[in-house]
Amino acid sequence: MARIALPLSRFAPTSKFPPVTKTLPNYLKVHRGPDQPNDRPSKAGLPPAASLDATEQFWNDFSCTTGWRLDRRAKRRGQPTQVLPSVSDVDMGSVLENRTHLEAIIDPAGHGVSAPHTPAAAHASAAQAHQDQDQSYGHGQANAPELLLGLGKIDATRLADSARRITDELEESREALRRQSMELAARASLIASDEETTRLADRIESLMSDAAMACGCDAAVLYLLDDDTEYLLPRAAFGMSPGTLSKPPRPLRGSRGDLEAMVRDVVTIDDFAAGSIDTWNAPEDFAAGICVVIKSAGVPIGTLWLFANEVIEFGKSEAAAARLVAAGIALELATASARRDHSSQKEENTVIREVAAWQHQSMPVGAMLAERWRVDGMIESPADWAAGWHTWDVLPDGTMMLAIAEAVDRSIAGAMHATVARAALASHTGYRHSPAQLLGRVGDTLWHTSTGEQLMSLLYAHVDPETGEGEVASAGNITAMIGSGYGYRPLVDGRGEPLNSHIDARPVTRTFRMLEGETFLAYTAGMFKDEAGQRALGEQLRRAMKSKDMNPLASIRRDMAGKSLDQERGAVSLLRW
Known part of the structure; x- marks a missing residue:
């Protein structure tokens, strides 16, 4: 059955549209109906046109049905959706744009289209045409032409705009699927950006195109194994339907071609x-x-499959070309994965530097804590970050406090644990407490905010600036001593249990009294390796005090400058002079 599609609408004749006095040229487009398929044979293996590109097929059907076609130049210029007549032999645009009414007369005998001279003649002719058409159908004349009234331009534009939005979303989804396939192919959750992923897909598809051309093939598909090596998933395609990448994975078991290729290359x-x-x-x-x-x-x-539409005899040159392209694809995937790892490493290093900078900026600077009391601290770490910290302050009641801490975990996670402990200490120093109570509260915070891995060494001391009397509580491996120009005396041996080892903190507590010319020194295990190192540290403190050094910790640090930094070292000192 022949279909004649004509975009028409009814109109009343006005002076703007003079009567048509001659037969219009034959501009109608004849389309094959479903009962008259195209008899041209297609190539073996190629999908039908509708499956090759459903979007283009839709716009063809849209043009055939409505008599209007999408103006693709408007989209490229960034303009709203516009439609044009699907035929250009006769300028009917000015008529159709006004959405007036036009009667079309189709001559069943095949004499073409004629236009009436008057409205009455138009209606009479149209009625006669419909009557003749109905009579022909009633007598079983299947070859009679069918009159299809098209849409006006405004309605067609509205329909095309909705269809264009749908097709744009389809194209975006296809491109997203294409990029995601490349990301998975490169074994990278994120390569760099959508642009980088698109470039990788373009390069791989270009290699596949070259392989198909070199081997005399028409299409190519790249399949990659899943993590369990049980299925082959399509990751890239050339010369295939856009829906190839959305097909379900193929089981490796039973795929003889893929299995033999994995054995024989x-x-x-x-x-x-x-x-x-x-x-x-x-x-x-x-x-x-x-x-x-x-x-x-x-x-x-x-595996990479290269497909041909015709039976072909492949030789050694085609096999060598396929191996060469496969090596190039493997190199592209490896490069993308390495680039992703390098990018991730750079981002990680940037984050670590920012953490280290924050730690450095948040450490207090040595100063006079009270009259005739001077405090100072140090941290040296072989890593870019530190797993410990120190702080001091004057409490609301006038008591001086100082603290030093170090996480048992020396990684960047340990630095985060130390930060949690520091925040907990700062939140609990605003009201009256003893050193043992404060360690208990910090331990409670660590216990309730972790699963037990946030082990922390912490020493906390109170000192009365008037009398020099003080109290210290320690948990973990923080050691403390008091030294002068005449020697030193141990205060805490650093053999306690770290915080968060138990639900209740078990700190070691001591009381002491500092005289003029004495220094309170607390330090981590990195300052010495054995008891001989501890005695050497006490001797360094004695010499510094005997020489009237106003900053004995700086003197100790200068003496240790030549030693290798294998472990993080931290210390805090309080001098009364």
């Missing part, structure tokens, strides 16, 4: 249909093909 199949049974289990419906393995560090990670 490359398999050439001149005819999939050769023999009584097709045992190759080709993933697509083609006549011939080549399957070549994709390897990473010598381990198969997938």
Whole structure:
């Protein structure tokens, strides 16, 4: 049945549209109906046009049905959706744009289209045309032409605008699927950006195109194994339907072509249909093909299939070209993965530097804490970050306090644990407390905000600036002593249990009294390796005090400058002079 699509609408004749006095040229477009399919044979293996590009097929159907076609130039210029007449032999645009009414008379005898001279004649002619058409259908004349009234331009534009939005979303979804396939192919959760992923997909598809051309093939599909090496998933395609990448994964078991390629590197199949049974289990419906393995560090990670529409005899040159392209694809994937790892490492280093800078800026600077009392501290770490901290302050009641802490975990996670302990200490020093009570409250915070891994060494001391009397509580491996020009006396041995080892803190507490010319020194395990090192540290403190050094910790640090920094070192000192 022949269909004649004509975009028409009714109109009353005005002076703007003079009567038509001659027969219009034959501009109607004849389309094949469903009962008259196209008899041209298609190439073997190629999907039908509708599956090749459903979007283009839709716009073809839209033009055939409505008589209007999408103006693609408007989209490129960034203009709103516009439509144009699907035929250009006759300038009917001015008529259709006014959405007036026009009667079309289709001559069943095939004499073309004629226009009436008057409105009455128009209606009479249209009625006669419909009557003749109905009579012809009633007598079984299946070949009679069918009159299809099209849409006006405004309605067609509105419909095209909605359809364009849908097709744009479809194209965006296809591109997103294409990028995600490349990300998964490169074994990277995020390569760098959408642009980088798109460039990787373009490079791989270009290699696949070159491989198909070199081997005399028409299409190519890249399949990669999943993490369990049980299924092959499509990751890139050339010369195939856009829906190829959305197909379900293929089981590796039973895929003879893929399995043989993983063993022999490359398999050439001149005819999939050769023999009584097709045992190759080709993933697509083609006549011939080549399957070549994709390897990473010598381990198969997938296969590349090259398909041909015709039966072809592949030789050694085609097999070599396929192997060469497979190596290039493997190199592209490895490079993308390495680039991603390098980018992640750079981002990680940037974060670590920011953490280290924050730690450095948040450490207090040595100063006079009270009259004739001077405090100072130090931290040296072999890493970019520190797992410890120190602080001091004057409490609301006038008591001086100082603290030093170090996480048992020396990694960046330990630095975070130390930060939590520091925040807990700052929140509990605003009201009356004893050193043991404060360690208990910090321990409670660590216990309730972790699963037990936030082990922390912490020493906290109170000193009365008037009398020099003080109290200290320590948990973990923080050691303390009091030294003068005549020697030193141990105060805390640093053999306690770290905070968060138990639900209740078990600190070691001591009381002391500092005289003029004495220094309170607390330090971590990195300051010495054994008891001999501790005695050497006490001797350094004695010499500094005997020489009337107003900053004995700086003197100790200068003496240790030549020693290797294998472990984080931290110390805090309080001098009464």
